[in-house]
Amino acid sequence: MESAADNAKQPLRTSVWLEGKPAARGRRSERSDHPTGLGRDRIIAVSVRLLDAEGPAKLSMRRLAAELGVTAMSLYWYVDTKDDLLELALDSVFSEIDTVGPADDEADSGTDPDSGTDSGMGSGTDSDTGTDSDWRDDLRALAVNYRALLVRHPWVSPLAGKFLNIGPHSMEFSAAVQRVMGRTGLPAHGQMGALAAVFQFVYGFGTIEGHFVQRCAEAGMTQEQYYREAMGRINERPEYRGRFDRAEELMAARGGDTAEEMRERDFTFALELLVAGIEAMRARG
Template identity: 65%
Template sequence: MVSAADRAKGPARTSVWLDVKSGRDRDRGRGRKSGQPAGLDRDKIIEATVRLLDSEGAAKFSMRRLAAELNVTAMSVYWYVDTKDDLLELALDAVFGTLPLPDLSTETDWRDQLRELATGYRALLVRHPWVSALIGTFLNIGPHSMAFSLAVQQVMRNTGLPPHGQMGGLSAVFQFVYGFGTIEGHFIQRCATAGMSQDEYFRQAMGTISEQPEFRESFANASELMEARGGDTVEDMRERDFGFALELLVAGIEAMVARA
């Protein structure tokens, strides 16, 4: 546990991962000191943090709320993490550890590996809607996040894109997935909050918009596009959209490789 006086002595930290004392094993291999609660460790704290973030969102998360979930005092948590931001970073990296990564030692086609990574990343953003905001807030350089990043970079190298184009290709695919997964996750969360299914929420919204005079003509013109989109449910439409968009990006990479 770091005191306020100790923090004031050093430069401001930008990430828990840049502090060697804040590694995952900081509290392991040492005897429990007076004041430290029995049966509590950093992993349990991180697991509880993820559960709370999933169920209540980042806006309602606090160290006091976490302590209540763990049935300990708030000060007990600070034996294992120095700040709330540190804990959010640790939780962010923990969920990245659930991402399946392709076996890069095999001769699997890069297209399949890219699809696997993109699909997994989308699922992560949908399963944990709080993740999208934290990715933009923190450096996201924990071991699990870096493993995902390195896998993505290796797959992009395997595409045959020239070095100067690989980061652009990576951005095209994963910024798209980030945006798609973020909106999808927030929409699902909004439907749950409203106590409605996704289809009910969508029908209500579209019905209301179609009745507005200023939108009626535009909505009618878009009806053909919506019908061509296909799918009986919101989930069906979303799967078609994501799959087609991802294939467009794969085809774009192939075209750029052929042009190089």
């Protein structure tokens, strides 16, 4: 049994991205007899597919190897541990978010993004004329795409809380978010709080939605069918019926013919509240 002293001697493994160049990780040698037709990109792509279908708990090197048609030991030419594999898969799906926006275009055109006049910090061109570089539109787009990612890959939310998320695609998303927030006109000390308000909301909303969608799929029902079934059973129980009367009134008031439409209205309205809050705080100076 390992003692606390033994564990203390072992270097802390914080991230696959901090263990040397990820492209060179794994137990490779100078030999050329490594598995043919197998590469890190293919391993990651199949891992994402298995994670979508079965979740992180069921993913193992043996399960992945069977899907790839190779031996489990073959995978160690490319990754050292399952955690490394999960971290690589997590970063790869962030590439699905389109982070190219007006701010990037301006930078590519030679405009200095750090100059006082072109930074978009509440300038008339960015926030008052409603041009394509409006930070509100870019913030909405990033929020909507992040929510879609969380719903499309329900395993992302628990892993995002476990790993550092410092891979290239995750960092590109983070940089895009910070660029947009830097154009809101908020003072520097308030930008991180605004970022947390928006994207912690999206994280929570997308996580719950993703898990609900997954549960409906496992039950072989649409979201609307599952919702109606659940509410019907609740209304059959007198101890619950009264507690949900107010909730049903609110659901009727928010509109929408289906559970999906009601959720869409909620997300859109909540996001607009946050955008309005940023505008109000900016106005305070």
